[in-house]
Amino acid sequence: MASPSSSLPLAVIGAGITGLTAAWHLQRAGRPVVVFEAAPGPGGVVASIHDGEWLWESGPNTMLEGTAEVAAFIDAVGLGSRRIYAGDQAKNRYIVRDGRLVAMPTSPVGFVTTPMFSLGAKLGLLGEPWRPRAPADAEESVADFVVRRLGREFLDYAVNPFVGGVYAGDPRRLSVRHGFPKLFNLEQEHGSLIRGALKRRNTSGGPKGRIFSFPDGLVELPRALAASLGPAVRFGTRVSTIRHADGAWEIRSAGDATARAERFAGVLCALPADALAKVRFENVPGAERLPELAEIEHPAVTSVFTGHRRADVAHPLDGFGLLMPEVERRRVLGVLFSSSLFPGRAPAGHVALTTFVGGVRAPQLALLDDEAILRLVREELSALLGVRGEPAFVHLQRWPRAIPQYTLGYGRFKKIFADVEAGSPGLRFGGNARDGISLANCIESGRRLALAATGGGS
């Protein structure tokens, strides 16, 4: 028997990548859907901005085509022919060691000869396959996990800068189980990271994790999704209350000039943790714990896009960018070589760099005033890349709450999501506080939400 609410549309809250992906799948499955979005446009933190011949990303800069699903999704959305892959030189990633840029090794021979790790650290790696695995219920920090399996130098000069670049986070605080589930599972399934990685490389036929964007920047993806959803997306409409009543879901929202209450068959929440914590839930068992999600740490990050005349930069910028180990005690988390990654980011004869400041390591630096941050960035770029003279273009973007930190004990937050869902079929949660922080994770999260709402799984 059809439920009394089955003729009602489904509601998606949030038109970031997660919510738009969920709504797009629902529309393809023939389900009527309404997307509520507080901001005036689509994309959430994804925003690519043209200013003359400069093109800069104020939020995420790159997407990883790590799975066949991501590639198929981009094709299905109609953006396959717009995708631009980062050139081969993007494989070149620099780490700063003793104040100098050292290229990360990309082959076994490169690993043996790299000055990045000492001979002792390299030899120590030979013992990794024989080190015992942690118990399945272990809750261990990324730092403890890496020191236990690979040794201290790999923490300091590989994992610490990587965690700084991806999470703007601190490996001593992040949980390996929740923050890096693939790494955690590699040890659990194969007893060794090296053995597991080799096995996976030999068996996986999927894409090799290429980095991509689009000619007008990453914003092309949310724009294309929103365009295909058309009037189903209501911009400038903030959801204030979600109420379960009479077998259906009532949503109260306030748009620019209107405030209305409507009924839906189900609700898919694709909101950042702090925004979800502020929504009022009525008649939803366990929802009184959702405000606890505001406790999830999101450090401040400021991203500084600078353009320079090519002649003013000594470094060849032949790579993806540089990452900064904390032990180097410098003031930036990393620098992307934006104009080397993708074409069309800087006018002829110029280069573009994106520098990240702050994160868990030094949140106070992200909060300095514009002039002080710019001075800091210019001093660091001068020391690291030999950048001279006045920049030709500058834009600074502040993220007071950048990226959720999957810290030790994060299972507590995941359990809140799961408990509320278990008590209220029809209400589902996705997004970067639950399903992982990368854009690829958010695409998968949106697909999962849509599948759950159409009875295809959880």
Ligand SMILES: Cc1cc2nc3c(=O)[nH]c(=O)nc-3n(C[C@H](O)[C@H](O)[C@H](O)COP(=O)(O)OP(=O)(O)OC[C@H]3O[C@@H](n4cnc5c(N)ncnc54)[C@H](O)[C@@H]3O)c2cc1C
């Ligand atoms: C500076 C920065 C750099 C990053 N770099 C990368 C990168 O290079 N590669 C990568 O893969 N990932 C990167 N990430 C992570 C990734 O961009 C995010 O995790 C992802 O975009 C989150 O998408 P989302 O849809 O879950 O949430 P969001 O993008 O936050 O979207 C949520 C939406 O909900 C809306 N909303 C909030 N409250 C309400 C309400 N009450 N009613 C209605 N709407 C509401 C918001 O306006 C927003 O549009 C970066 C993130 C940041 C901040």
